[in-house]
Amino acid sequence: MSTRLRIVGGTVHDPANGIDGEVRDICIEDGRIRASLPDGAPTLDARGMIVMPGGVDIHSHLASSSCNHARRLLPEEHSADPAPAPPLLDGVVPARSGTGGTVPTTFTSGYRYAGLGYTTVFDAAVAPVMARHSHAELEDTPCLDAGFFALMGNDEYLLRQIAAGERERARDYAAWLLGSTGAYAIKIVNPGGVEAWKSGQRNLNGLDEALATHGVTPRAILETLTDAANQLGLPHPVHIHCNNLGLPGNVAVTLASMQALAGRRAHFTHVQFHSYGGPGWSSGAVPIIEYVNAHAELSIDVGQVMFGPATTITADGPVEYLLHKSSGRKWVNIDIELETGCGIVPLLYKDKAAVSALQWAIGLELFLLSRDPWRVVLSTDHPNGGSFLSYPALIQLLMDRSVREEKLRQVNPKLLAGSALVDGLAREYTLNEIAIITRAGPARLLGLRQKGHLGAGADADVTVYAKDADIAQMFATPRYVIKGGTLVVEEGQLRRAAAGRRLYVRPGYDDALLPDLRRYFDAYSTVSFENYPVSEIPDDPLPLSP
Numbered sequence: 443m444s445t446r447l448r449i450v451g452g453t454v455h456d457p458a459n460g461i462d463g464e465v466r467d468i469c470i471e472d473g474r475i476r477a478s479l480p481d482g483a484p485t486l487d488a489r490g491m492i493v494m495p496g497g498v499d500i501h502s503h504l505a506s507s508s509c510n511h512a513r514r515l516l517p518e519e520h521s522a523d524p525a526p527a528p529p530l531l532d533g534v535v536p537a538r539s540g541t542g543g544t545v546p547t548t549f550t551s552g553y554r555y556a557g558l559g560y561t562t563v564f565d566a567a568v569a570p571v572m573a574r575h576s577h578a579e580l581e582d583t584p585c586l587d588a589g590f591f592a593l594m595g596n597d598e599y600l601l602r603q604i605a606a607g608e609r610e611r612a613r614d615y616a617a618w619l620l621g622s623t624g625a626y627a628i629k630i631v632n633p634g635g636v637e638a639w640k641s642g643q644r645n646l647n648g649l650d651e652a653l654a655t656h657g658v659t660p661r662a663i664l665e666t667l668t669d670a671a672n673q674l675g676l677p678h679p680v681h682i683h684c685n686n687l688g689l690p691g692n693v694a695v696t697l698a699s700m701q702a703l704a705g706r707r708a709h710f711t712h713v714q715f716h717s718y719g720g721p722g723w724s725s726g727a728v729p730i731i732e733y734v735n736a737h738a739e740l741s742i743d744v745g746q747v748m749f750g751p752a753t754t755i756t757a758d759g760p761v762e763y764l765l766h767k768s769s770g771r772k773w774v775n776i777d778i779e780l781e782t783g784c785g786i787v788p789l790l791y792k793d794k795a796a797v798s799a800l801q802w803a804i805g806l807e808l809f810l811l812s813r814d815p816w817r818v819v820l821s822t823d824h825p826n827g828g829s830f831l832s833y834p835a836l837i838q839l840l841m842d843r844s845v846r847e848e849k850l851r852q853v854n855p856k857l858l859a860g861s862a863l864v865d866g867l868a869r870e871y872t873l874n875e876i877a878i879i880t881r882a883g884p885a886r887l888l889g890l891r892q893k894g895h896l897g898a899g900a901d902a903d904v905t906v907y908a909k910d911a912d913i914a915q916m917f918a919t920p921r922y923v924i925k926g927g928t929l930v931v932e933e934g935q936l937r938r939a940a941a942g943r944r945l946y947v948r949p950g951y952d953d954a955l956l957p958d959l960r961r962y963f964d965a966y967s968t969v970s971f972e973n974y975p976v977s978e979i980p981d982d983p984l985p986l987s988p
């Protein structure tokens with residue numbers, strides 16, 4: 443029996459289909475958007491309300507062994523934010539309790555994302571050898587279609603191939619790694635820098651200082667993996683966390699990385715953390731966003747800092763060591779065999795702290811000086827710059843100049859000299875631009891043709907907001923959320939927990955790679971080649987056609 447629903451009379455913002463605030467019906471049948479439905483189909487009254495596609499988060503940390511280490515590091519968050527099982531009606535997935543805080547448990551992550559109107563989320567950093575763990579967590583994360591990016595760029599086999607000039611084999615290796623881990627995209631974190639730190643070399647200076655262990659430069663890593671992603675025709679290009687995250691003056695290496703890849707499709711992530719002038723602390727947002735504005739092949743997500751508690755979780759181990767030393771907060775460092783690392787430090791971003799205020803201002807500068815919302819999309823690098831629960835407050839800062847300026851008067855101004863934000867940025871995002879940076883844009887950058895829009899054939903992921911003069915309140919409490927055709931939020935309450943789908947790719951590669959990989963595993967890895975690393979993913983290829 444087909445399940446049908448007609449959402450009647452809402453004001454629709456569907457920028458991918460050129461619809462900016464038109465009153466029209468949205469028809470749903472069997473989990474998809476349809477052009478029409480027969481008379482008599484069940485209806486949902488959305489008159490006077492705002493209708494958008496479900497939110498798409500291009501960069502989050504919600505389902506990985508790193509997140510689990512963070513949960514173990516933060517027991518105080520569990521008691522401070524218990525999350526009882528919600529009173530679900532007839533969900534396919536039974537209701538489960540959990541805990542919240544900056545790194546919620548799996549079920550609570552699914553419920554809270556859905557409660558905000560988000561229905562698709564990617565974990566941005568999974569060590570390939572730990573991919574099995576991420577699949578297990580995603581299996582327990584309801585209401586979200588989700589996938590993850592596989593960490594590359596500091597892994598031993600790849601570095602060996604680059605050192606040997608074997609870039610085609612490096613590409614085949616990337617394809618094999620994506621397919622055998624069930625990942626969606628290639629993620630680079632601090633190219634070469636993590637391996638340098640692990641092997642006792644000081645921080646790499648720029649793109650052309652080679653790893654002492656391999657003779658490979660960050661530039662070669664960036665080029666190899668960017669070309670690999672593009673040659674493999676992956677739906678999402680390489681996803682890059684640049685060198686020198688969080689360090690004053692890092693704008694130079696960020697710009698150099700963008701220039702190194704000029705003309706090639708690439709996504710640079712949490713760019714706020716890579717837009718610091720130097721040698722002291724200052725904003726470097728303007729040259730970065732001007733470069734992005736002028737280069738259509740590039741896209742970024744912002745990585746906004748929001749004031750309040752956060753937990754930094756990254757494969758960039760050396761950054762976390764410095765953060766631990768400078769903040770005095772507790773710290774975990776994890777080495778991941780032959781592949782990467784992971785560091786975790788909890789943080790509190792205070793508006794009276796000069797560096798936090800600068801980071802907050804830089805993120806807003808990137809947003810407000812962006813000329814193309816399709817290529818400059820929303821993220822807080824959850825939970826690094828703040829929880830995803832702060833997205834509504836961030837949307838309000840972008841849409842309401844008076845709220846933004848009031849907050850600007852409250853923050854520590856010590857490092858804000860020369861900030862474009864202080865000079866006054868009048869721009870206010872429109873609802874359509876918000877629909878782009880939170881849905882249509884991320885979906886397009888991820889190559890998800892069935893997500894981020896409400897045209898016929900799209901997945902029936904829909905969020906309905908009741909209009910409210912308080913923009914943050916409006917985005918924090920959608921009236922209705924529909925996930926794959928299932929009404930999961932009704933009247934602002936989570937009512938059903940639909941199961942999510944896994945999003946992954948299986949690119950092709952030359953089988954000649956395999957004997958070499960097997961020799962490598964036999965010689966160096968404690969994991970057997972046959973068991974590397976996951977198999978428990980549904981054999982359901984990614985739907986890439988509309």
Ligand SMILES: [Zn+2]
Nearest residue numbers: 501566823826
């Ligand atoms: Zn991240």
